[in-house]
Amino acid sequence: MDEPIAWAALSAGRSRASGRGIVGRSADRLAAVIVWMTAAAVSAVFLWLLSDLVRHGAGQLSWAFLVDPPSNAGRAGGIGPIVQSTAWILMIALGVALPIGLGTAVLLAENTSSETLSGRLVRRSLDVLAGVPSIVFGLFGNAFFCVYLGLGFSILSGGLTLACMVLPILIRSTEEGLRAVPTEYRLGGAALGLGRLTILTRLLLPAATPGLVAGVVLGFGRAIAETAALIFTSGYVDRRPESVFDSGRALSIHIYDLAINIPGGELNAYATALVLVMILIITNSTASWLGGRLHAQHLLS
Amino acid sequence: MIHDGSLQELRVLKSSLIVGSLSLALLVGGMVISGCGVAGADSSATDRQSERLVITGSSTVAPLVAEIGKRFEADAGVRVDVQTGGSSRGIADARNGLADIGMASRALGAAEDDLTGFTIARDGICVIIHRDNPITELSDPQVVDMFTGRLTHWDSLGGEDRRITVVNKAEGRSTLELFLKHFALDNRDVKASVVIGDNEQGIKTVAGNPGAIGYVSIGAAEHAAARGVAIKLLPMSGIAASTATLSEGNFPLARPLTLVIQGEPSTLTQRFIDYARSPAVHDLVRELSFVPAS
Numbered sequence: 168m169d170e171p172i173a174w175a176a177l178s179a180g181r182s183r184a185s186g187r188g189i190v191g192r193s194a195d196r197l198a199a200v201i202v203w204m205t206a207a208a209v210s211a212v213f214l215w216l217l218s219d220l221v222r223h224g225a226g227q228l229s230w231a232f233l234v235d236p237p238s239n240a241g242r243a244g245g246i247g248p249i250v251q252s253t254a255w256i257l258m259i260a261l262g263v264a265l266p267i268g269l270g271t272a273v274l275l276a277e278n279t280s281s282e283t284l285s286g287r288l289v290r291r292s293l294d295v296l297a298g299v300p301s302i303v304f305g306l307f308g309n310a311f312f313c314v315y316l317g318l319g320f321s322i323l324s325g326g327l328t329l330a331c332m333v334l335p336i337l338i339r340s341t342e343e344g345l346r347a348v349p350t351e352y353r354l355g356g357a358a359l360g361l362g363r364l365t366i367l368t369r370l371l372l373p374a375a376t377p378g379l380v381a382g383v384v385l386g387f388g389r390a391i392a393e394t395a396a397l398i399f400t401s402g403y404v405d406r407r408p409e410s411v412f413d414s415g416r417a418l419s420i421h422i423y424d425l426a427i428n429i430p431g432g433e434l435n436a437y438a439t440a441l442v443l444v445m446i447l448i449i450t451n452s453t454a455s456w457l458g459g460r461l462h463a464q465h466l467l468s
Numbered sequence: 469m470i471h472d473g474s475l476q477e478l479r480v481l482k483s484s485l486i487v488g489s490l491s492l493a494l495l496v497g498g499m500v501i502s503g504c505g506v507a508g509a510d511s512s513a514t515d516r517q518s519e520r521l522v523i524t525g526s527s528t529v530a531p532l533v534a535e536i537g538k539r540f541e542a543d544a545g546v547r548v549d550v551q552t553g554g555s556s557r558g559i560a561d562a563r564n565g566l567a568d569i570g571m572a573s574r575a576l577g578a579a580e581d582d583l584t585g586f587t588i589a590r591d592g593i594c595v596i597i598h599r600d601n602p603i604t605e606l607s608d609p610q611v612v613d614m615f616t617g618r619l620t621h622w623d624s625l626g627g628e629d630r631r632i633t634v635v636n637k638a639e640g641r642s643t644l645e646l647f648l649k650h651f652a653l654d655n656r657d658v659k660a661s662v663v664i665g666d667n668e669q670g671i672k673t674v675a676g677n678p679g680a681i682g683y684v685s686i687g688a689a690e691h692a693a694a695r696g697v698a699i700k701l702l703p704m705s706g707i708a709a710s711t712a713t714l715s716e717g718n719f720p721l722a723r724p725l726t727l728v729i730q731g732e733p734s735t736l737t738q739r740f741i742d743y744a745r746s747p748a749v750h751d752l753v754r755e756l757s758f759v760p761a762s
Contacts, residue, residue: 240532240535240755402551403551404550404551424527427527427666428531428552428667429668430667430691
């Protein structure tokens with residue numbers, strides 16, 4: 168209910184800002200056509216991919232496929248234990264990365280100036296970390312969590328490795344969200360005599376929700392799509408995990424194995440990929456809806 | 469109105485913070501409890517440890533051993549954890565004790581005589597081309613000429629006027645090693661148009677390109693061709709490429725799927741190896757398009 172109003176307000180502001188007379192009207196039109204075409208191309212790629220997945224995979228989908236254990240090397244049976252392992256891995260990854268990421272982002276955005284050497288150094292290293300190939304995180308996770316900390320091939324090792332991997336994305340987008348909050352909020356809060364913690368929790372964090380949500384969505388997407396970081400940490404075992412210390416196969420590794428190593432595994436690879444994409448769509452829309460709601464309430468209040 | 473909105477927002481934020489910290493607390497709590505469990509019941513933990521077999525190595529062998537492991541688990545009441553990562557890793561893990569058993573998709577070399585290998589199945593490699601390619605046989609020198617770039621068009625072999633697309637395997641694949649060894653090639657001399665990782669990828673690449681030539685496991689190629697994928701298996705030295713000629717031991721380009729151990733195996737390890745070589749798992753071997761080792 169609140170969302171359309173917020174959007175209307177936003178677009179009204181945008182059209183006011185872009186009104187600039189009659190000069191270059193045809194150029195504007197051309198630019199609009201190009202922008203629409205690029206957007207259409209992106210959507211077309213996604214729809215093509217999705218329809219390909221649905222065409223090949225939808226026939227295999229059933230409730231039994233979602234809950235049964237795989238058999239015959241994944242060509243028969245379902246993906247129940249794999250969905251469970253994936254959920255546990257992601258819960259650990261986000262459960263660890265969220266609080267740490269939020270704290271670091273607050274420190275970077277609120278307690279250090281963007282101009283200081285240390286601030287720049289932290290930011291630069293985060294940007295580099297965000298671009299590090301996931302196999303590097305996988306080898307690090309194997310060496311540190313599996314071997315050095317003795318966690319072995321386990322869901323815990325995989326989750327912690329993914330947490331390290333999504334932290335930079337989470338921190339950077341939350342930080343951008345916090346920086347986008349106008350300084351007046353902070354000044355206004357200070358003028359009312361509110362403490363820094365109160366300003367942070369009651370004003371800044373709610374206002375920075377879109378950034379945080381974007382970070383969670385990006386991080387979740389990167390984590391659920393990950394194979395290279397998990398093959399050496401959470402492992403290949405497709406048994407239903409009994410604890411986080413068991414090895415558990417993630418959805419993406421199952422897809423990779425079925426598509427690459429198992430002759431005749433394509434159909435179930437498609438079906439598993441379809442499940443993964445559906446999980447992604449559902450979580451992304453839920454997160455955006457939740458974030459949009461929070462943000463719209465904020466705009467209205 | 470104003471207060472209402474911000475209050476609600478605050479409530480949502482608070483609850484999300486509570487949920488976040490709760491889940492963290494749960495996680496830490498779970499870790500502590502399981503930690504205590506392991507520390508408190510040391511003897512049962514070691515018991516469980518000894519009843520777990522860790523097997524790592526070749527991604528070609530891993531699906532087969534994982535299936536054998538599941539059947540063995542049901543029979544023997546132990547746990548078999550299979551991890552993948554390549555033959556080199558399987559051999560390294562068996563050597564340094566990280567795994568009870570290593571998996572390799574090749575026979576052990578002379579530099580590996582500190583290890584013992586047990587062949588559980590055979591896999592053959594064959595040259596594949598697109599189904600619509602009129603070529604029916606290639607001699608070894610012709611294959612070599614194509615892979616080294618001396619032959620670039622199919623018409624010089626009596627085929628169509630089409631450029632040859634050479635599909636090679638990525639470094640580190642035992643299929644690549646086996647192929648290069650058989651044709652006495654050096655990978656630096658191979659003029660590859662496409663570099664692929666695994667069988668299915670190679671089959672997809674060749675099926676999608678009428679000018680392509682590549683090499684993959686016979687089992688995988690036979691399975692794909694039977695399902696109507698547009699590839700053709702070429703005979704080698706006059707011997708048809710099929711799982712039948714492979715199991716008869718006639719096909720020249722074959723590799724053993726090997727379980728690798730170092731030193732004296734434990735009773736459980738020995739039981740698993742015996743089981744993996746027994747007729748009780750031959751159906752699993754055939755299911756994955758390999759041929760049982762006789």
